[in-house]
Amino acid sequence: MPVNAKIRVNFYDTDAMAVVHHANYIRWFEIGRVEYLRSIGITLNDLMEDGFVFPITEISAKFVSPGYYDDDLIIETTATELTKVKMAFNYKVYREKDGKLLVTGHSQNVYTSRETGKITRLTEKYHKKLEEAIKKERDENDV
Amino acid sequence: MPVNAKIRVNFYDTDAMAVVHHANYIRWFEIGRVEYLRSIGITLNDLMEDGFVFPITEISAKFVSPGYYDDDLIIETTATELTKVKMAFNYKVYREKDGKLLVTGHSQNVYTSRETGKITRLTEKYHKKLEEAIKKERDENDV
Amino acid sequence: MPVNAKIRVNFYDTDAMAVVHHANYIRWFEIGRVEYLRSIGITLNDLMEDGFVFPITEISAKFVSPGYYDDDLIIETTATELTKVKMAFNYKVYREKDGKLLVTGHSQNVYTSRETGKITRLTEKYHKKLEEAIKKERDENDV
């Protein structure tokens, strides 16, 4: 089930072409996956307190149509992989008022230990929530 | 022939994981392609004065190893496609002091008319320079 | 009457000290004054369509206490001057959950013509709304 986050384009998000600078969408994908994780009961602060960090390993985006100052945008986030060692998400960014698709994207990140900096496996506490969420995504897509 | 640009990681480029936030590399790819174009005699200001804008249509990146505050980074940019309607570049970001590869990436952008916002073709003045550059890239890779 | 805007601190807003990088508050002041103007019926898009731009001429801030990742912040904006040629605002940024004051600030901007780049006077349409708003601020402070 996709999770929606909403943001408004600020003046400082625009560039001299009078559109949203494309790198901002990469930042906003982060807002999307944070809200996805929150919706299944996981926060980055909890992960960090338990010694996990979550560096992005891959990102991609297609920019379909420009966003403008003061647009309200919907960041729709769907999990595509949620395991003990990595997470992957798909993103769709829409303009709220006309439903226009502006950007699609994908990200992948791994879990690493804050202490050692090495790739690590999530504890069961987190893994259980992620497993349930990805199962739900797959069941919905099977219907 | 790859063109190198150099940047230093600022404190404001880091995040609470004490590494460079990944979205900054997407911004730095821009520095790379701007310097590539400058090296073949094309500036964005000239393009804009002639009525062209150059929205990014696709971006992707793999984050191999983290960058840290005060690192000097080399952004190595190679053109992979330079036509009348679009440009595509590959990027490699290295840390200067140890030569470590931090990030690889790719971008594609099209040309649009500032006035109409529609996709347009570059004039011969620019096309000639781009054609020569991409020919050179291919000749070098053939060797 | 102060106008409140609400933002959530993103991971990309933090720096390697694990707190909000101070320059972000300067960006967020913009969110504050945009919402203030919207509350009195003025949008930046309307101003730009009517040929006005609104460069910031002065900014100042005191950073009282750090903001952290995932904090919900309240940006409280009060107008201190709203004339045909300039606007000035005071800002207070609080953390919502404990009411702690994080930052105070002030900004001033002038109106310039998009066409000439020179300082200009707002038309009556805007001036009337601004005059009413500042009168209200003063009446409230007099009580």
Next chain:
Amino acid sequence: MPVNAKIRVNFYDTDAMAVVHHANYIRWFEIGRVEYLRSIGITLNDLMEDGFVFPITEISAKFVSPGYYDDDLIIETTATELTKVKMAFNYKVYREKDGKLLVTGHSQNVYTSRETGKITRLTEKYHKKLEEAIKKERDENDV
């Protein structure tokens, strides 16, 4: 003796008014003071390794004239106070090609302990360098 740092305005530094967004100068002041400190033999990495962080407590800026895409800017930084507990700097940002003054500013920061988060005093190792530098600044201004 002022220390100069040089930066080039990127496309992503501009906003829809086709000028540098003002909040970027606040970030660039950081580049200025980092280079000032480096010039007297102090790096932020050394400070952090020794357990010091250096939150900004005050910032102010006057925006005199707009910066544009691809401008080469000089950030001229002068120390005004360098004690065991705080540092203060003045900034002037010039465009290199015409020497035009774009922005002036001031910042102040304190030293805090990474461990306790509380204000702390620098060790003699750093204090000695700072004392020499500020003495030099004063001697030069007295001439």
